[in-house]
Amino acid sequence: MSNKKQKLDPRVLRTRKLLRDALVELIDEQGYEKITVQDITERATLNRATFYLHYRDKLDLLYQSSKEILDDLVGSINVTFDDKIEFDFLKDEDEPHDTFIHLFEQISLNSKLYKVFLTEKDIPYFSSGMKEIIIDFVSNGINFTQPDDKKLTVPREMAVRYFAAAFLEVIVWWLENDMPYSPKFMATQLMKITVKGPYIDLPFGK
Known part of the structure; x- marks a missing residue:
C-alpha cells in the first residue's frame, strides 16, 4: 500500500x-x-x-527503472491492441494501424533510455524484457491476422521469433541513428516489409 x-x-x-x-x-x-x-x-x-x-544500490535503481519503462510500454500497447483491431495496413500500406505507430511513439518518448539500455552490454535484463514484449506483440498480430497454422508458410513460433528479432534490430538501428524517421514512417515501413518483403518485384521469377 x-x-x-x-x-x-x-x-x-x-x-x-x-x-x-x-x-x-x-x-x-x-x-x-x-x-x-x-x-x-x-x-x-x-x-x-x-x-x-x-x-538499495545502483543495481536496484537499474532494475526498477527498467521495469517501470517496460511496464509502461506493455500497458500502452495492451490498451491499443485489442480484439477489435483492424489491420488497415493490409489494405493501405501508407496507413498502418495506430497500435504500430504507438509502439514507436512510446519508445521515442524515452529514446535516450531505450538507446542506452538496449545497447549497453551490462544490461541484459532490459534487452531480454524488451525482446519478450516484442515477441508477444508480434505473436498477437500474427494470431489475429492468420489464426490457422495450415495457412502459414513456416511454423508459427518460427515466424514470431523471426519477425520479433527483426523488429528489435530495426528499433535499435532507429535509436542509434537518432530517430531519422518519424514513428509513423517506421511503423509503415516495418509492416510493409513484414507483409510483402523488401522487393517491389519478386527477384526470383514467378
Whole structure:
C-alpha cells in the first residue's frame, strides 16, 4: 500500500526521474560498471541519503527503472491492441494501424533510455524484457491476422521469433541513428516489409 502511495506522490516521482535520468546519462558516458551511487547522486543534484530512501544500490535503481519503462510500454500497447483491431495496413500500406505507430511513439518518448539500455552490454535484463514484449506483440498480430497454422508458410513460433528479432534490430538501428524517421514512417515501413518483403518485384521469377 505504501509503495502505491509513493508512486502517486509527485515529489517521489520527480526524485526517481532525476535519479533515473542521471543513471542513463552516466551509463551513456562511462558504462554501467564504472559509475557509483555517488556519481549518480551528484549528477541528479541529490544527496546519498535521498538515494537510499528509494533504492538499495545502483543495481536496484537499474532494475526498477527498467521495469517501470517496460511496464509502461506493455500497458500502452495492451490498451491499443485489442480484439477489435483492424489491420488497415493490409489494405493501405501508407496507413498502418495506430497500435504500430504507438509502439514507436512510446519508445521515442524515452529514446535516450531505450538507446542506452538496449545497447549497453551490462544490461541484459532490459534487452531480454524488451525482446519478450516484442515477441508477444508480434505473436498477437500474427494470431489475429492468420489464426490457422495450415495457412502459414513456416511454423508459427518460427515466424514470431523471426519477425520479433527483426523488429528489435530495426528499433535499435532507429535509436542509434537518432530517430531519422518519424514513428509513423517506421511503423509503415516495418509492416510493409513484414507483409510483402523488401522487393517491389519478386527477384526470383514467378
